[in-house]
Amino acid sequence: MKFSTFGKTNKRVSWLGMGGMRFEKEIPEKDCIALIRHTNELGINYFDTAPVYNEDRSEGIYGRAFKEMDRDHFFVATKGDNRKSAIDIEKTIERSLKRLNIQEIDFYFLWCIISRDEFIKSKMKGRSLEGIIRAKQRGLIRHIGVSTHVYSDDIKELVDSDMFEFIMMPYNALNFKQQELGLRHASDKNLGTVVMNPMYGGVIPLYNNQLEIYSNSNNEALEDALLFCLESPYIHVTLSGMNNREQVSQNVEIFRKAQKITEKEQIRKEHRIESGMTDLCTSCGYCLRHCPENINIKAYMEIYNTWQLSGSLEVTKERYNWYHQFGPLYGNKKYPSDCTECLACEEECTQYLKITDRLKWLDENM
Ligand code: SF4
Ligand code: SF4
Missing domain, CATH: 3.20.20.100 (NADP-dependent oxidoreductase domain)
Incomplete structure (x- = not known):
């Protein structure tokens, strides 16, 4: 051993x-x-x-x-x-x-x-x-x-x-x-x-x-x-x-x-190790408790991971829909568009991600 x-x-x-x-x-x-x-x-x-x-x-x-x-x-x-x-x-x-x-x-x-x-x-x-x-x-x-x-x-x-x-x-x-x-x-x-x-x-x-x-x-x-x-x-x-x-x-x-x-x-x-793979959400969930709008940031960032890894809008949309129909966003009432850009989540993000930019991208593309 x-x-x-x-x-x-x-x-x-x-x-x-x-x-x-x-x-x-x-x-x-x-x-x-x-x-x-x-x-x-x-x-x-x-x-x-x-x-x-x-x-x-x-x-x-x-x-x-x-x-x-x-x-x-x-x-x-x-x-x-x-x-x-x-x-x-x-x-x-x-x-x-x-x-x-x-x-x-x-x-x-x-x-x-x-x-x-x-x-x-x-x-x-x-x-x-x-x-x-x-x-x-x-x-x-x-x-x-x-x-x-x-x-x-x-x-x-x-x-x-x-x-x-x-x-x-x-x-x-x-x-x-x-x-x-x-x-x-x-x-x-x-x-x-x-x-x-x-x-x-x-x-x-x-x-x-x-x-x-x-x-x-x-x-x-x-x-x-x-x-x-x-x-x-x-x-x-x-x-x-x-x-x-x-x-x-x-x-x-x-x-x-x-x-x-x-x-x-x-x-x-x-x-x-190829560059460009260093900024994924790790699903740690630390951001969640800080959002005044109760947006499920972690779930949305996981969907964004799919975009980063697959580069395919179709695959990302499939994941987005699956998350809402059967996954962690089932019954969800808060969307990326509800983000007020207060930045509280970014201050707490353990990966230092630009969460607000990613939410905007999801809002525009999903
Ligand atoms: S920036 Fe948006 S997602 Fe982040 S805590 Fe504020 S309202 Fe929530
Ligand atoms: S704190 Fe950052 S890495 Fe952790 S779940 Fe939230 S967005 Fe993802």
Whole structure:
């Protein structure tokens, strides 16, 4: 099996980690539990979760799986919202420990820093970082890291703060430019590095047959995309949200093939990736809570992804109609034309997309 030393923590973590946000309600819980154990038996020892994943069920599902697993054979990573007070985040940590059925959390993330200001606030007296540090002093947490969606310059600031032993960021073959230098800086400074979203929020599997990560590659897009992260010399853990045995087998097969490459080879790979594929919506949904008009921005941006990937008005219209008739826009009463261009969504967009331009395009063309 393939393990890396996880930066300053010195723990040996598997290159592939299991993401815990795909345990949908429709999947019987016993199947999720069996899948977690099965994944661990296949050599994956890094399990990622967070309090709110899957309507707050993810930690509990993991906890029931962990009951029957050898604690020496897995690491648990969970998170706490950076906007919380110190007292609240300590309570969150205590609750996570109970739900996860463990005595100590291996890797605890200050969660979802999406701007420099948020980081500054989280360090203030009585705010989240103070609570996380106190929890570590109490022995509830082993190591502290940060998860973020900011670009490289701000990533460097997080790294250079010397407050974290590891860092997590979105990174994938279709969209790596904004975090690339930050990731390298983290690796140079010996931080553990975790990447989320290697499949670009499901976009890569969805367009597996249409996409080509490298021109003239013999591999499917999905395989090249996963290898892009797994083989990177800068990445210790690549998270993949897996919720069935087929996905686990597929990912583990790719994981077994992976070989770490040199920095030069990684840079060559990056150059081979065609330009123009770096600005897709990842369906993270962060924009949704900010729209005063309640426009389902995520769904409309997914339709726009289809336009970017297919270049076909016909295919995009089909998706637009399907979304309204059977998909996430069924019963929808708010359209791109309702956008007032307040820009609140663009300020929150984790991919820094020009959402208003895309809505306009949809309004004019769909
Ligand atoms: S710019 Fe438009 S879509 Fe974005 S939050 Fe404002 S009204 Fe909503
Ligand atoms: S538009 Fe941006 S914030 Fe909204 S779902 Fe897409 S990537 Fe996420």
